[in-house]
Structure formats: C-alpha cells, structure tokens
Amino acid sequence: MDTIINRKSKKNKYLLLVIPAFLLLGYFVYSALTKKRSLTVEKGEITIKTVEKEYFEDFIVFQAKVEPLNSMLLNVIEGGAIQEIFVENGDLIEKGQPLARLYNPNTELSYVTQETSIIEQINNLSKAKLDLRNQELSMAKDLVAIDHDYQDAKNQYDLHEKLYNEEIISKNEWEKTQENFRFQKERKSIIQQTIQKEKQANQIQISQISQSQAIMYKSLGILRKNKNNFLVTAPLAGRLTSFEPVLGKNYNTGDNIGKIDVMKGYKLVAEVDEYYLPRISQNQKGRIEHKGSVIDVVVSKVIPEIIKGRFTVELNFMTDKELTLQQGLSFSVRLILSEKEKTLVLSKGRFYEDTSGKWIFVVNGNSAERRKIELGRENPLYYEVLGGLKKGEKVVTSGYTDYKDVEILNFEN
Structure with missing residues (x-):
C-alpha cells in the first residue's frame, strides 16, 4: 500500500527567510534614527569656558567723537553766486567778520x-x-x-x-x-x-x-x-569749519556753506546701533579714559531718528577741570545701563552667531553634548544665563558653523 508524503509549502519557507531580514532592517533603521549624531574634533581647535557666578554690569561700549559744546550752522540768507571769499576753512573768526560775498543781479x-x-x-x-x-x-x-x-x-x-x-x-x-x-x-x-x-x-x-x-x-x-x-558775516566768534564755498558757484537761500564752532567747552557725539535705543536715556552715566585718567560722562541728549540702523547720542563731561581736547578726537565710551549684581554669567563667544543663544555644547569628560539654554542680558564680556546651565559647567564657546547638525562632539587630543 502506498504511503502519502506531505510536501513543505514554499510559501512558509519564504516567510521564514523574509521575517528575520525585515526585523534586522527595522533594527538598523531604528538604530540610525535614535542614535545621536556625533563628530570628532581636535580639542585644540575649540574654545572651552566655564559658567561662573560673577558681578554682572549691564553696559555697552561705543566710539564717540569730540565736538564743540555749541555750534551754529552758517546758511546763505540771500541766494546768489559766490563773488568773493575773505577767509579759509579752519580760521578763528570774530563776530561780524565778513566771510564771503554773493551776487545776484x-x-x-x-x-x-x-x-x-x-x-x-x-x-x-x-x-x-x-x-x-x-x-x-x-x-x-x-x-x-x-x-x-x-x-x-x-x-x-x-x-x-x-x-x-x-x-x-x-x-x-x-x-x-x-x-x-x-x-x-x-x-x-x-x-x-x-x-x-x-x-x-x-x-x-x-x-x-x-x-x-x-x-x-x-x-x-x-x-x-x-x-x-549778500555779504555773509559771522554771527558769533569761533572756529570756522566745513567752510568750502566755490567762486562762481550758485547757492540758494538757506543752503549751508559752513559751521562755526564756539570754542568754549566740548561734548561727545556717537552713532549707536538701533538695538540699544530703548535702553539709552538722558542722565545715564558712563566713563572714558583720557591720558591715563578716567573721566565720567553723562548722556545729555538722545536723538531717536534712526539713519542706516543707527541713532545719535550726545554726552557731556562731568568734570570741572578744563580738558585739553581736539575736535574729532575719538574716545571709547563705556555706558552703564544698570547697576552691578551677582548672577550666573557665560563668557561671550562665536557660538552665539550660530545658535542665537538657544543651545550650546556642554562638556562632559572627553565629549560635549548639545543642550538647550536661555540667555538674558549681555555686555561686551558676558551673557547673563537665565536657564539650562549651572555654575562650574564647562561649555564650548567657539564657532558652531560645522556643528549645527551635530549633537555630540568627541574630543581628540
């Protein structure tokens, strides 16, 4: 009597081969998606700073130029062509002294x-x-x-x-x-x-x-x-500046042909970035260095008109001593925006250009891991740390241009 032999199904055989392969592929995909992207860098190529608790002084530094405390624009009262010029730019002039003559037939x-x-x-x-x-x-x-x-x-x-x-x-x-x-x-x-x-x-x-x-x-x-x-005369005594009339050139009524600087006292004039406009006001104090001495200054006027992203600030000197200054001389002004207070600070670095202060690499042994942070006020030296970092932690403050998509930096000596 014949015996019936059952033949294995090819379908089951294929399933036994496909399922393990699929599971293996899924494992690799999951690992690739969940694994943090890392990059190995030379430790000598990066800058590492420590988060500290220090006295934070909110201030800004900008350049300001010396100008006379009082000046008067020299405008043409009656339009015409320049017929005669009696003085030169930079001359010291007296009140009522003839400067130039115009003619209009x-x-x-x-x-x-x-x-x-x-x-x-x-x-x-x-x-x-x-x-x-x-x-x-x-x-x-x-x-x-x-x-x-x-x-x-x-x-x-x-x-x-x-x-x-x-x-x-x-x-x-x-x-x-x-x-x-x-x-x-x-x-x-x-x-x-x-x-x-x-x-x-x-x-x-x-x-x-x-x-x-x-x-x-x-x-x-x-x-x-x-x-x-038609005869332009000096309305007051002082130094004639920006005076460059041209013989024969026509000037309309109201045109400016120069300026008279009153040589009694000086002030500082600066062009400041519009970002600081809400934070600068009258009577704020600052300081400059002149011939090895620190001189206090105070904001006397803020002109809020913004031109090419900058506005004008005028400062007066807070000293009774007569200063030997020269018009056009430039000073670095340190303007104090708030009083000193002890807080968590982080040294400034190029990382801010790439992260806008929203995250940073925190050092842990021979590597650094990406972490979200919150920064507050800033001055030319520090950022104020509001969250995400603790005192004593070390962070990478150099540029992140090549690390924007990296989550872990591995250091190589």
Whole structure:
C-alpha cells in the first residue's frame, strides 16, 4: 500500500527567510534614527569656558567723537553766486567778520525797484500831510479875518447903541448895525466850529499818514538791510569749519556753506546701533579714559531718528577741570545701563552667531553634548544665563558653523 508524503509549502519557507531580514532592517533603521549624531574634533581647535557666578554690569561700549559744546550752522540768507571769499576753512573768526560775498543781479534790480516804489509812496504821503497842514493854516488865516470883521461889527454896535440912545443916529441905521453884528457873530461861531471839526479830522488823517510812513520807513530799512545779506558775516566768534564755498558757484537761500564752532567747552557725539535705543536715556552715566585718567560722562541728549540702523547720542563731561581736547578726537565710551549684581554669567563667544543663544555644547569628560539654554542680558564680556546651565559647567564657546547638525562632539587630543 502506498504511503502519502506531505510536501513543505514554499510559501512558509519564504516567510521564514523574509521575517528575520525585515526585523534586522527595522533594527538598523531604528538604530540610525535614535542614535545621536556625533563628530570628532581636535580639542585644540575649540574654545572651552566655564559658567561662573560673577558681578554682572549691564553696559555697552561705543566710539564717540569730540565736538564743540555749541555750534551754529552758517546758511546763505540771500541766494546768489559766490563773488568773493575773505577767509579759509579752519580760521578763528570774530563776530561780524565778513566771510564771503554773493551776487545776484536779478535780486539787486528787484531791491532797487522796491526801494524806488517805497520812497515814492513816502513822498506822496509827506505831500498829503503838507497839504493838510496848509489847509489848517489857510483856515487859521480865514478865522483871523472873520474875527477882525466880528470885532469891527461889535465896536460899531457898541458905538451906535450909544448914539441911538442919544438920538444922534436914526432907527434904520441902528437896525442895520444890529443885523451886521448878529451876522458877524453867527458867522464867527459857525466858522470856529467848522475849523475845529476840520482840525480834528486833519489830526486823525495826519496820525494815520504818520503811521503809514513809519511802516514804510521800517520796510525801507529792512529792504536796505536785506541788500547787505549778500555779504555773509559771522554771527558769533569761533572756529570756522566745513567752510568750502566755490567762486562762481550758485547757492540758494538757506543752503549751508559752513559751521562755526564756539570754542568754549566740548561734548561727545556717537552713532549707536538701533538695538540699544530703548535702553539709552538722558542722565545715564558712563566713563572714558583720557591720558591715563578716567573721566565720567553723562548722556545729555538722545536723538531717536534712526539713519542706516543707527541713532545719535550726545554726552557731556562731568568734570570741572578744563580738558585739553581736539575736535574729532575719538574716545571709547563705556555706558552703564544698570547697576552691578551677582548672577550666573557665560563668557561671550562665536557660538552665539550660530545658535542665537538657544543651545550650546556642554562638556562632559572627553565629549560635549548639545543642550538647550536661555540667555538674558549681555555686555561686551558676558551673557547673563537665565536657564539650562549651572555654575562650574564647562561649555564650548567657539564657532558652531560645522556643528549645527551635530549633537555630540568627541574630543581628540
């Protein structure tokens, strides 16, 4: 009798081969994904610093230049072409000293025309005032004649009154004398009232004319003074700087052709990065070094206008001693932003450029492992450590350009 032999399934055989291979592949993939990426570096190529607890002083350092405490811009008052130059850049000048002369024929002609017109108007007003004076004089003469006629009539009235009472003259002649006296009396009264009113009206007109003349004389004075604006003079004494006018070159009204520095006192002027604008204010103190001595300075003005990422700060010297300084001299200013306080600090390094202070390599024996950190304030020497590091830990502070995707650094001596 035949025996039935069962044949192994090829399918089961394949499964026995595929499953171990799949598991092995999965192991390698898992290991590759979970294994921390490392890199071996020469220990001499990196910089290692220790996290310390030190007094942290929030300050910044920037360069500032010496400038005179007070200066005045020299602007062209009346536009024109430079005709003459009397001084040179850098000269010490006195108040009122001529510096340059400009010429503008069109403006000169306009001044002459305006001056002629004003003088003509003044003359017309003077004539009108003279006419009113003559009118008053004529009325005064008329009043004298009328008063003479009145006196004659009155004398005749007094005489005829006596003669009539003595019956020497007739009634008809007496009545004529009375009528003439009445007429001269009323005539004198009316003329006196008229002259008084005319005189009052004339006085008002003369006063108005005088006011108009005063305004015109003032305008004429300003006009003649403006003609002198072609001559640029020094408004105050000092040193002339940035003065570079060119003969024949045209300058418009308001154009700047130089600056006068008052040689009494100095200040420091600095251009500071806009990052520090919210942290700098008036009365903040700082210091500089000059000839081996430390000199205190104080912020006197903050100009918040940002130009090309920088704003302007002015500082005054806090000393009664007269300093021998030179305009343009540069000083390194250490400006204090907060008082000293003891805190955890980390020395500055190039690592910040690649990590923005969010992580760092912490040394552990012959390797360093990547760790998240939190940094706060900074000064030119230190970063303030807010979290992620402890006192005494060592960290790599050199550049991380080649280590951005690495989690462990292995050191090789």
